[in-house]
Amino acid sequence: MIACFSFHAGKGFMRARSAGVNGDLAVADHWVENHKRDSWRRQAKASGYRARSAFKLKQIQERFQLVREGDFVLDVGCHPGGWAQVAVELVGEKGKVVGVDLEPCAPVEGAVLLTGDITDPMTQERILGELEGELLNVIVSDISPHITGKWDMDQSVALTLVADVMDFSLPLLKKGGGFTTKLFQGVGVEELIRAVRPHFSSVRRFSPDASRNSSSEVYLVCKHHTPWKAPKTSLRQRFEAELDVVLGGSEIADEPEPVASSFKVLKKKTKEDIEER
Ligand SMILES: C[S@@+](CC[C@H](N)C(=O)[O-])C[C@H]1O[C@@H](n2cnc3c(N)ncnc32)[C@H](O)[C@@H]1O
Incomplete structure (x- = not known):
């Protein structure tokens, strides 16, 4: 158990040195989590439970x-x-x-x-x-x-x-x-x-x-x-x-309601349009 502890701690320390302060914290947190999880797992085993x-x-x-x-x-x-x-x-x-x-x-x-x-x-x-x-x-x-x-x-x-x-x-x-x-x-x-x-x-x-x-x-x-x-x-x-x-909604309505708009498309008059008048 002690060997396991020092192995993880040593590995974490080496990685943290290259990762800086934030990396240091992240590695330490990770180690603490793993340690806690293993501890619940051990307790589960000792108490006869199948899972932590x-x-x-x-x-x-x-x-x-x-x-x-x-x-x-x-x-x-x-x-x-x-x-x-x-x-x-x-x-x-x-x-x-x-x-x-x-x-x-x-x-x-x-x-x-x-x-x-x-x-x-x-x-x-x-x-x-x-x-x-x-x-x-x-x-x-x-x-x-x-x-x-x-x-x-x-x-x-x-x-x-x-x-x-x-x-x-x-x-x-x-x-x-x-x-x-x-x-x-x-x-x-x-x-x-x-x-x-x-x-x-x-x-x-x-x-x-x-x-x-x-x-x-x-x-x-x-x-x-x-x-x-x-x-x-x-x-x-x-x-x-x-x-x-x-x-914000994920689907487009099948038949969207027509929307009233004052926007008009102005087409340039063709020669035929002018002759039709
Ligand atoms: C975290 S485990 C449960 C551990 C359990 N509480 C214990 O203490 O042993 C989550 C379980 O949900 C099951 N699961 C996922 N989807 C399911 C579904 N649709 N119907 C039934 N079980 C499902 C998975 O197979 C998995 O075994």
Whole structure:
């Protein structure tokens, strides 16, 4: 461990010397982040959790007491199963946890983990089948789409996915229920949060310590579901409509309204025009 520490520190110092003061800070920050992330990973391993992300849900729970014993929880984007493990602990024997992910998950005792795309109607049918007509107390979503590396595109796809998850799952959430979801900060976050607000009486942003420092991820923690106050229209449509206004609109209307104008084209008279008179 000490060898690892000095190796990184030494390497960072050498790079920083050529990069100047700002480079020095950037390298130091990077090292601290990596060190923290590794420390959460080690803790996860030592505690028997499959992923360091388990600590993010634990920290959300410590702060907001989202999940209670006996609750019915839907875990969206559950692979490899860290949140499902924590959710099972929190709901206890009387509770129920259903998870869904594109990737198959190794079983977690006490949870039903489905493989499929949550936006696919067939997967949605399977989730409804697991609910057996019951409503959920809490939805926890750590979903993040496949990253292409093109930051703007990834971030915008991630926000749309969150809106889709909400459109599908909010009707399954009990009155008074809770919801948490990962968001990536950037264009559209404020508009998405505005679209979510009418559905809950409390909507807060939270950055767990277990999230990487440099990461733009933040969790939205929503409590006290208020379905009677929420608009009946699709959350994704409201979000995209607001975003369109901010971005100045992305589409040209099919048949634009004719615009009255006093502008006239003056053509030079031809010989024929003159002869016609
Ligand atoms: C950060 S991981 C979740 C980690 C998990 N919370 C844990 O603690 O083990 C995000 C997951 O979202 C899943 N995902 C992305 N798009 C999805 C979709 N449309 N439907 C279901 N899962 C999806 C990915 O496959 C990925 O496993």
